[in-house]
Amino acid sequence: MLLALETSCDETACAILEWRAEGGVRVLAAEVASQAALHEATGGVVPEVASRQHLRDLRPLLDLTLRAAGVRLEQVAAFAATIGPGLAGALMIGVAAAKGLAIGFGRPFVGVNHLEGHLLSPFFDEGDELRPATGLVVSGGHTLLIDVAGFRQYQRLGGTLDDAAGEAFDKVAKLLGLPYPGGPVVDRLARTGRDDAFAFPRSLLHEAHHDFSFSGLKTAVRYLLPKIDAADECVVADVCASFQQAVVEVLVEKTVRAARASGRRRLAISGGVSLNSGLRAAFAARCAATGLELCLTPPSLCTDNAAMIGHVGLRLQRHGLSTPLTEDIDPNLRLAYAA
Ligand code: KG4
Ligand code: ZN
Helix, strand or coil: CEEEEECCCCEEEEEEEEECCCCCEEEEEEEEEECHHHHHCCCCCCHHHHHHHHHHHHHHHHHHHHHHHCCCHHHCCEEEEEEECCCHHHHHHHHHHHHHHHHHHCCCEEEEEHHHHHHCHHHCCCCCCCCCEEEEEECCCCEEEEEEEECCEEEEEEEECCCCHHHHHHHHHHHCCCCCCHHHHHHHHHCCCCCCCCCCCCCCCCCCCCCECCHHHHHHHHHHHHHCCCCCHHHHHHHHHHHHHHHHHHHHHHHHHHHHHCCCCEEEEECHHHHCHHHHHHHHHHHHHHCCEEEECCHHHCCCCCHHHHHHHHHHHHCCCCCCCCCCCCCCCCCCECC
């Protein structure tokens, strides 16, 4: 049984999981204390404010998770935490707590890469051997295309050259005067809007490489604003639907193309933006039409959570891997790519 902590950005999260006899993981409890309301006032995350809130939330959240799982700390066999990438001060809170527990109870510490947590989050039910896939991680901080040949065999195919997809959602929402985080709000408003009302750019769609660019899209929305009635709810819904369609089209198209280029037959879609209803529907339709297998992350695991960290932690342990207590956090940690 493993206990995992996640404090890389603005969610404090704790989960307790175990490896199932038939393979894959069982989540005994997973709790999240979101700081979204706290950061709404500033329209984004202020790192020090986030760190202080992690400190306040962590202990009660740990107790809550243990109670929900019906587990005592003495029963936990290993303590995992996100070691990067993320906000330095925020990462230190979870890592220091997990290391302290590991020392106190004489158990191993397992440092987990947040991106690997997202990347593998559609695979909770798979055994030790992961079947190959093309992974798309779309979150507030990252937009990455990764070839997954197996566990720990990752190759970066492409990523964003400027804003992450979630960042684009959040910035466009801010321009439209919508609350933070903008992704869920834009998603909701887009459902009533026309996705062909405004012609927004599909940057790099026809380039052969697997990189993305979303900052032009945000600029296009900014230039459009003075020309429309942003107080009209129908117009705002049209902007949301057209913007979302532009993001979704590029993500789906380039992910399918990357899978073809690397000879993969299945897609693994993860990260906060993979909650987007338009994105999920578009991937489902495209995979049904092309015969690709689609692995979407379950909604409860899309945004930052500790279950996805514990999942990778358990797989690392299955491979005999733990992390020395001397290992530090790394705010810019990359995925461990295959040679
Ligand atoms: O994975 P995540 O919780 O944090 C990072 O690791 O960055 O992703 C948060 C991002 C935010 O930018 C948020 O606006 C976006 O995911 N998001 C969405 C939706 N739900 C969350 N974006 C589009 N549609 C959604 N339904
Ligand atoms: Zn994340």
